[in-house]
Amino acid sequence: MSVTIVGTVALDSIETPFGKHEKLLGGSGTYAGSAASIFSEVNLVSIVGNDFPQEYTDYLKSKGMNVDGIKIADGKTFHWSGYYEGDMGQAHTRLTDLNVLLEFDPVIPDSAKNSKIVFMANIDPVLQKKAIEQFNNPECVILDSMNFWIENNLNELKETLKLVDILIINDQEIKQLTGKQNIIQAMREVLKLGPNRVVVKKGENGSIMFDGKEFFICPAVPLDKVVDTTGAGDSFAGAFSGYIDKADSVCDEVLRKAIVYGTLVSSHTVQGFSVDVLKTLDEEILLDKYKQFNELVAWPT
Amino acid sequence: MSVTIVGTVALDSIETPFGKHEKLLGGSGTYAGSAASIFSEVNLVSIVGNDFPQEYTDYLKSKGMNVDGIKIADGKTFHWSGYYEGDMGQAHTRLTDLNVLLEFDPVIPDSAKNSKIVFMANIDPVLQKKAIEQFNNPECVILDSMNFWIENNLNELKETLKLVDILIINDQEIKQLTGKQNIIQAMREVLKLGPNRVVVKKGENGSIMFDGKEFFICPAVPLDKVVDTTGAGDSFAGAFSGYIDKADSVCDEVLRKAIVYGTLVSSHTVQGFSVDVLKTLDEEILLDKYKQFNELVAWPT
Numbered sequence: 001m002s003v004t005i006v007g008t009v010a011l012d013s014i015e016t017p018f019g020k021h022e023k024l025l026g027g028s029g030t031y032a033g034s035a036a037s038i039f040s041e042v043n044l045v046s047i048v049g050n051d052f053p054q055e056y057t058d059y060l061k062s063k064g065m066n067v068d069g070i071k072i073a074d075g076k077t078f079h080w081s082g083y084y085e086g087d088m089g090q091a092h093t094r095l096t097d098l099n100v101l102l103e104f105d106p107v108i109p110d111s112a113k114n115s116k117i118v119f120m121a122n123i124d125p126v127l128q129k130k131a132i133e134q135f136n137n138p139e140c141v142i143l144d145s146m147n148f149w150i151e152n153n154l155n156e157l158k159e160t161l162k163l164v165d166i167l168i169i170n171d172q173e174i175k176q177l178t179g180k181q182n183i184i185q186a187m188r189e190v191l192k193l194g195p196n197r198v199v200v201k202k203g204e205n206g207s208i209m210f211d212g213k214e215f216f217i218c219p220a221v222p223l224d225k226v227v228d229t230t231g232a233g234d235s236f237a238g239a240f241s242g243y244i245d246k247a248d249s250v251c252d253e254v255l256r257k258a259i260v261y262g263t264l265v266s267s268h269t270v271q272g273f274s275v276d277v278l279k280t281l282d283e284e285i286l287l288d289k290y291k292q293f294n295e296l297v298a299w300p301t
Numbered sequence: 302m303s304v305t306i307v308g309t310v311a312l313d314s315i316e317t318p319f320g321k322h323e324k325l326l327g328g329s330g331t332y333a334g335s336a337a338s339i340f341s342e343v344n345l346v347s348i349v350g351n352d353f354p355q356e357y358t359d360y361l362k363s364k365g366m367n368v369d370g371i372k373i374a375d376g377k378t379f380h381w382s383g384y385y386e387g388d389m390g391q392a393h394t395r396l397t398d399l400n401v402l403l404e405f406d407p408v409i410p411d412s413a414k415n416s417k418i419v420f421m422a423n424i425d426p427v428l429q430k431k432a433i434e435q436f437n438n439p440e441c442v443i444l445d446s447m448n449f450w451i452e453n454n455l456n457e458l459k460e461t462l463k464l465v466d467i468l469i470i471n472d473q474e475i476k477q478l479t480g481k482q483n484i485i486q487a488m489r490e491v492l493k494l495g496p497n498r499v500v501v502k503k504g505e506n507g508s509i510m511f512d513g514k515e516f517f518i519c520p521a522v523p524l525d526k527v528v529d530t531t532g533a534g535d536s537f538a539g540a541f542s543g544y545i546d547k548a549d550s551v552c553d554e555v556l557r558k559a560i561v562y563g564t565l566v567s568s569h570t571v572q573g574f575s576v577d578v579l580k581t582l583d584e585e586i587l588l589d590k591y592k593q594f595n596e597l598v599a600w601p602t
Contacts (some may be wrong), residue, residue, distance in 0.1 A: 023419045085484040181388040183505070184523045204484070205506035208523065215597045217520035222485045222509065262601055294518045296602055299561055300554045301595065 002041035002066075003245040005238065006131045007121025009060075009070060010099060013081035014206045016088060018227045024274035025056045026080065028121035028144070036051065036119070037063040037244030038286070043112035045069035045131065047104040049077040059275070068109045073100040088229045088270075089203055090286035108134040116189045117139040119241040120164075121234055122146045125157040132163045140250050142166045142193075145239050160186040162194040168237045170201045183208070199240070199259065201233050209259055214252070217271045218259045221267035221293060228273045232266045235278065239265035264289045276299040303309065303342035303367075303414040304334045304546035306539065307432045308422025309402060310361075310371060314382035319528045324487045325575035326357045327381065329422035329445070332532030335579040336566045337420070337543030341585070344413035346432065348369035350378040359594050360558055360576070366581060369410045374401040377559040389530045392489040395411040409435040418543040420463075423447045433464045441551050443467045444496075445538050451477045463495040469538045471502045484509070500541070500560065507600055510560055515553070519560045522568035522594060529574045533567045536579065540566035565590050 007029025015020045017269050018126055033044040044067045050072055078101040081094040113136050120128040120143040132141055143164040149157050150173060158175075161167065167190055171183055180188035183200055185212040188242035190198040199209045240262035247254040264286055268277045308330025314323045335344040344367040348524050351373055361368050379402040382395040407428055414437050421429040421444040444465045451474060458478075462468065468491055475533055476482055484501055488511040492498040495539035500510045507520035525581035548555040565587055569578045 088486050121417065184525045188525075201508060205503060205521065206518075208520075210523075215523050217507075217597050219507065219518035219521070220522060220602075222511075222516050222518070224483065224489075226483065228466065254597075273551075286304045294602065295516050297598055297600070298557075299519075299595055299598070300558050 001116040001245055002112065003117040003241050004043040004045060004069075004108065004115040005029055005036060005241065006045040006106050006108075006128070007032055007123060007234070008078055009044070009048050009052070009117075009134070010078040010080055011272065013079070013094075014228060014230055015083040016228045017085070019272055019273065021273050023079070025059065026230060026274060028123070028231075028234045030060070030275060031234035031269065031278075032067040032119055032121045032238030032241070033060065033065050033263075034063055035235035035238030035269070035274045036245070037051045037065055038239065038265065038278075038281060039242035039261070040245040042242065043069055043109065044241065045112070046107050047071045047073055047099045047100050047109060048077045049073060051142065052077045061281070064081060064110075066111065069107070069112060071107070071149060073103060075279070083229075084229060087204075088226055091230065098293070106131040115245075115289060116140070117164055117241050117245040119237060120144065121237065124161040125149050125153055129156075129163060130161040131150040132160070137256045140244060142168060142241050144168045144239065145173065146202065146232065147176055154240045159224065160195055166193045166197045166199065168199045168201065168233075169239050170203070170233060174198070174200055184210075188212075198256070201236060203229075205234070207236070207259060207263065209255065211252070212282060216252075216256050216259060218263050219297060222296070223267060229270050231275070232270050235269040236262040236266040254255060260290060260293065263284060264293060302417040302546055303344055303413065304337050304418040304420060305344040305346060305370075305409065305416040305424060305436070306330055306337060306420045306542070307346040307407050307409075308333055308351050308420075308535070309383055309416060310345070310353070311379040312354060313531060313575065314395075314559060315529060315531055316384040317529045318386070320574065322474050322574050324380070327508070327531060327575060329424070329532075329535040331361070332535035332570065333420055333422045333442070333539030333542070334361065334370065335364055335576045336365050336536035336539030336563075336570070337546070339540065339566065339579075339582055339584060340543035340562070341546040343367065343543065344370055344410065346375055346409060346413070348360060348372045350374060350376045350401045352435065352461055353378045359423055360580070361438050367410075367412065371480070376401040377402070377564045383531075385530060388518070389527055392531065393533065405448070405533050407432040411545050416546075417441070417469070417541050418546040419443065421445065422538065424527070426450050426454055426461040428456060428457060430461040430464060431458075433461070441466045441545060443469060443538065444541050445469045445534065446474065448474055448477060459494055467498045467500060468496040469502065469534075469541070471501045471504070473533060486512075489513075502537060504530075504533070508537070508560060508564065509554065512553070517557050517560060519564050521564060523597070524568060524571070526570045530571050532569050537563040537567040538569040560592065561591060562587060565594060
């Protein structure tokens with residue numbers, strides 16, 4: 001099967017305590033697709049300008065991604081510039097040039113319409129809805145969003161959430177979305193909006209999944225050095241989606257493993273700029289990391 | 302064997318979104334002792350004024366605590382008044398009347414000097430050092446501290462840390478203590494100061510233990526309702542200390558279990574005011590909770 005990811009493909013200019021780089025390959029779709037492609041076939045649906053470097057297209061293809069759904073429009077590629085300080089928990093934006101992203105109207109290629117797993121990375125919830133509606137009964141629709149849409153397009157986001165199976169969102173955003181300060185209460189609220197599962201990403205504090213009855217809690221990998229946190233959440237969600245697509249069924253056991261693999265992949269993402277570390281990451285390396293990581297959370301019974 | 306706890310016994314006036322109460326039984330020693338006494342014999346060393354209610358003394362004794370080390374001084378008991386808002390992550394102080402705590406000079410009763418486990422709850426690091434030096438070669442010295450001492454008595458705290466085996470501290474405090482924004486780096490720094498293990502408490506984000514080689518990560522229990530977070534950290538450390546005291550040896554397996562029991566006990570503490578919920582908590586209940594909690598972190602292998 002295949003997983004189809006709808007999101008941004010961008011150029012990122014980023015400064016962190018570890019360096020400063022101009023127009024790196026970035027975007028929610030790029031990170032999610034790079035992570036998902038470790039596990040499964042990926043169709044990436046996005047838009048870039050005609051300035052988009054060939055080497056970046058080559059990279060996406062080299063990961064086995066089907067890029068038929070990436071429209072090349074006249075104009076410039078979406079460009080984000082930002083910086084991080086201290087523990088890099090928070091991105092500070094210097095500049096957001098939406099450019100061709102302003103005319104993004106996702107068209108799912110016929111070859112992708114039967115995807116089992118659909119991941120709507122962070123874009124306008126109206127576009128997410130339009131994209132979801134083009135699929136032929138996907139087994140699982142996964143969606144990410146962010147504070148900008150919660151603040152400015154809450155009603156549209158709520159409409160979209162009615163079509164979603166699993167919402168992946170961070171701890172600040174879920175409080176904002178639900179008005180609940182307690183994350184457990186906030187997760188219960190989300191389940192009233194449409195999704196039957198919710199995953200809360202808490203950065204260096206790991207993640208928590210809830211299906212209305214059971215929780216699954218996964219810590220983050222302890223890291224001495226974090227180079228650039230851009231794309232951590234996107235690659236978490238991408239690996240999660242890709243792992244589920246590869247599995248036989250969307251059962252609790254698979255979802256728990258998907259969370260762990262999402263955690264492992266995102267722990268690699270943040271150890272370099274852009275998708276640098278994802279370039280060489282494969283399932284064999286991750287299987288080893290899975291076992292090592294398990295030692296960190298193993299309780300004596 | 303027995304665990305000896307040196308800390309405060311206080312009267313707390315507390316307001317949270319769930320109510321307002323005057324002069325509840327509180328203090329780091331009280332919470333830690335209440336939690337430790339679930340698992341082991343506890344000697345509590347502290348000071349109170351002659352206004353200290355008999356019913357509170359009766360409670361401490363009812364938990365089996367040896368209170369010979371609690372001096373009753375002329376004057377008023379240490380009184381803290383504070384409030385919590387929102388997710389109750391942060392205590393706001395209204396008033397701190399140190400009262401007889403100003404003359405606290407801990408004297409370890411002879412009957413407690415052979416304790417295997419010693420827990421120095423949060424008090425002046427100079428007093429912690431004086432107390433530690435009175436013991437006859439304890440197997441494990443555990444210590445808690447707080448931002449006030451890091452800001453005002455850093456050199457004294459560092460002197461005391463040379464005598465400590467396990468430092469238990471929260472995420473903000475360890476950054477302050479070490480000057481490191483990355484918690485993993487901060488944990489490595491702590492091990493240069495004396496302790497051979499460090500446990501970082503992260504509230505609703507669980508805790509992490511490090512011995513210089515291996516990490517152990519334990520999430521918090523997901524809670525829909527938190528009534529009062531006062532004493533959460535003290536009861537975590539108290540249960541941790543009590544569980545170790547009861548165990549045969551201070552090995553990695555025991556310490557991991559101690560972290561989990563600390564987590565479970567503190568999850569109960571915060572579900573009521575003062576030590577209300579700890580009054581009825583016993584090992585049998587906790588064994589059940591241990592199994593349930595394990596389900597929340599169980600990875601498919």
